[in-house]
Amino acid sequence: MISLFRKVALLLASLVSIVYAVHTIEVHNQEFVDTVTNKRLMIIGVDYQPGGQSGYNPGAGQDTLSNGTVCLRDAALLQRLGVNTIRVYNVDPAANHDECASIFNAVGIYMILDVNSPLSGESIDRSNPAGSYNVGYLTRVFGVVEAFKGYPNTLAFFSANEVMNDIPTSKDNPPYIRAIQRDIKNYIAKHSTRTIPVGYSAADVRPILQDTWAYLQCNINGTADQSRSDFFGLNSYSWCGGDATFQTSGYDVLTTMFSNSTIPVFFSEYGCNKPQGTPRVFNEVAAIYGPEMTALSGGLVYEYSEEPDDFGLVVINDNTTVSLRQDYDNLQGQYNKLNITLIESANSTATGLTAPACSTDLISSSGFSTNFTIPSPPDGVNDLINNGIKNPNNGKLVQVTATAVPMAVYASNGNQIQNLAITPLPNDESNTPGGETTTANTTSTASPSASPTKKGDAGKSFNVATSGLLGVALTVLLLS
Ligand SMILES: *[C@@H]1O[C@H](CO)[C@@H](O)[C@H](O)[C@H]1NC(C)=O
Ligand SMILES: *[C@@H]1O[C@H](CO)[C@@H](O)[C@H](O)[C@H]1NC(C)=O
Ligand SMILES: *[C@@H]1O[C@H](CO)[C@@H](O)[C@H](O)[C@H]1NC(C)=O
Ligand SMILES: *[C@@H]1O[C@H](CO)[C@@H](O)[C@H](O)[C@H]1NC(C)=O
Ligand SMILES: *[C@@H]1O[C@H](CO)[C@@H](O)[C@H](O)[C@H]1NC(C)=O
Ligand SMILES: *[C@@H]1O[C@H](CO)[C@@H](O)[C@H](O)[C@H]1NC(C)=O
Ligand SMILES: *[C@@H]1O[C@H](CO)[C@@H](O)[C@H](O)[C@H]1NC(C)=O
Ligand SMILES: *[C@@H]1O[C@H](CO)[C@@H](O)[C@H](O)[C@H]1NC(C)=O
Numbered sequence: 001m002i003s004l005f006r007k008v009a010l011l012l013a014s015l016v017s018i019v020y021a022v023h024t025i026e027v028h029n030q031e032f033v034d035t036v037t038n039k040r041l042m043i044i045g046v047d048y049q050p051g052g053q054s055g056y057n058p059g060a061g062q063d064t065l066s067n068g069t070v071c072l073r074d075a076a077l078l079q080r081l082g083v084n085t086i087r088v089y090n091v092d093p094a095a096n097h098d099e100c101a102s103i104f105n106a107v108g109i110y111m112i113l114d115v116n117s118p119l120s121g122e123s124i125d126r127s128n129p130a131g132s133y134n135v136g137y138l139t140r141v142f143g144v145v146e147a148f149k150g151y152p153n154t155l156a157f158f159s160a161n162e163v164m165n166d167i168p169t170s171k172d173n174p175p176y177i178r179a180i181q182r183d184i185k186n187y188i189a190k191h192s193t194r195t196i197p198v199g200y201s202a203a204d205v206r207p208i209l210q211d212t213w214a215y216l217q218c219n220i221n222g223t224a225d226q227s228r229s230d231f232f233g234l235n236s237y238s239w240c241g242g243d244a245t246f247q248t249s250g251y252d253v254l255t256t257m258f259s260n261s262t263i264p265v266f267f268s269e270y271g272c273n274k275p276q277g278t279p280r281v282f283n284e285v286a287a288i289y290g291p292e293m294t295a296l297s298g299g300l301v302y303e304y305s306e307e308p309d310d311f312g313l314v315v316i317n318d319n320t321t322v323s324l325r326q327d328y329d330n331l332q333g334q335y336n337k338l339n340i341t342l343i344e345s346a347n348s349t350a351t352g353l354t355a356p357a358c359s360t361d362l363i364s365s366s367g368f369s370t371n372f373t374i375p376s377p378p379d380g381v382n383d384l385i386n387n388g389i390k391n392p393n394n395g396k397l398v399q400v401t402a403t404a405v406p407m408a409v410y411a412s413n414g415n416q417i418q419n420l421a422i423t424p425l426p427n428d429e430s431n432t433p434g435g436e437t438t439t440a441n442t443t444s445t446a447s448p449s450a451s452p453t454k455k456g457d458a459g460k461s462f463n464v465a466t467s468g469l470l471g472v473a474l475t476v477l478l479l480s
Helices: 004-016 068-081 098-106 135-148 174-191 208-217 251-258 284-288 326-336 340-344 381-387 454-479
Strands: 025-028 031-034 043-047 085-088 110-114 154-161 198-203 232-235 265-270 298-301 314-316 322-324
Touching: 043 265, 068 098, 068 322, 068 326, 085 298, 098 110, 110 135, 135 154, 135 174, 135 381, 154 174, 174 198, 174 208, 174 381, 198 208, 198 265, 208 232, 208 251, 251 284, 265 284, 284 326
Parallel strands: 043 085, 043 298, 085 110, 110 154, 154 198, 198 232, 232 265, 265 298
Antiparallel strands: 025 031, 314 322
């Protein structure tokens, strides 16, 4: 038996090395739910892909989540903005994401990762799904799972993005989307200590949108088989401009379409920049998180950085500094008006829904697949699922030591923001809009945590919680 002194020493050492972690998220029927608090997680998110597709350069070991300094800068700005989730479109399964994932974890931001990339052989080719669904492709997909399964802030994986974008492409592709989902979910079941939701990100093309959702959420043979989507993302830009409303945007139609969804539905992209162009006013935020749309689970604004298609909230300058655009301020102002209590409350009525059995009656467009015979895994894939891929690159949380952003960040009025830093949320919370504004007075030297926000309060409870835990642990030891 080891001495009490040694026990205490070991205990202290283990407390010092605690890495705080957000609570993992599960799907409960129509909602994402925090596995510890049982509160609903509404996605308040931003699509994060600086550099667009060229930001992904696996030959050089580079992707959006591989440079900790860059992630620190962007996490500080995304935390202030008030988001709890980012979506990253292209990741390199071989790169080291530990610093970036840990930084986003520390500030209470979840990650949704697409398993695909624009490089040849790294996604389903919609013109040749059978030919592109092969063991080489799935090895990459499982590599992404291996790289991200160990981070508690990995919220979900996208099996595919906008593969079906018209009637012709919806003829043969849907069974392959379900096949990939089945394979990913079987791989997770075998090689991850927890479930991680897997779903699809759909183009808002009518009429195939509703068919895509119906095809992916139904139960084949009436049982919840692994090929079913765990959630449904919708890329929709139908709310355009400051004068749009719940009705004129068609959000009313979307809400009705998905009101009895048995899986979470959210906007995986939104934020139309036409016809008025930028700056965007983001009036749709009040609708998305308001009482009329609680059937949906929030959304991700397209997109963090300014790229050629002009959707950026910020401009990343060549010298690695960042300049906020008015869009950032406008979005932050909208987030600050949200009712977090409403957003976090789960709907007990919605938990009683059961998915329909798959059948041709669910599909309304002539030409959309009604084939619910899902392709078998290609040769070699069952072996990968059973035994794991060779030499997986398993990410894990690391200590986040640096909190101050080293490069300059300029507010939309051109002033440099002073003392920009991440504010780790030590009590495992997810981030929420903090009531902060970034332009109001950027020449002030007050640190962001000095403002009376939820984040400030979370920071205060840290010492109490930690010393309380220590006291309990010591008492247990002394009694044992
Ligand atoms: C990370 O990004 C910073 C800023 O762009 C750059 O100075 C640094 O060299 C990068 N680090 C690595 C390892 O690429
Ligand atoms: C559905 O049932 C059929 C007939 O028993 C079977 O061949 C098929 O594999 C089942 N599909 C799924 C996804 O379970
Ligand atoms: C709700 O789901 C059922 C199938 O389970 C469907 O028949 C019905 O039309 C749906 N309602 C709406 C409003 O979509
Ligand atoms: C970085 O580039 C931006 C945009 O060109 C410029 O406004 C800013 O002064 C530069 N900052 C530094 C520190 O060089
Ligand atoms: C926020 O939502 C909750 C739950 O619906 C409600 O009780 C409360 O009155 C709302 N607060 C405000 C300020 O509207
Ligand atoms: C709860 O879910 C049910 C079923 O989807 C829906 O009819 C109802 O409007 C929801 N209520 C709230 C407050 O979200
Ligand atoms: C349905 O798909 C399966 C494989 O996914 C295929 O073998 C079968 O021929 C298809 N059935 C029809 C009627 O196209
Ligand atoms: C910003 O803060 C500085 C220093 O506290 C103060 O002198 C200045 O008047 C403030 N400006 C505005 C616009 O509030």
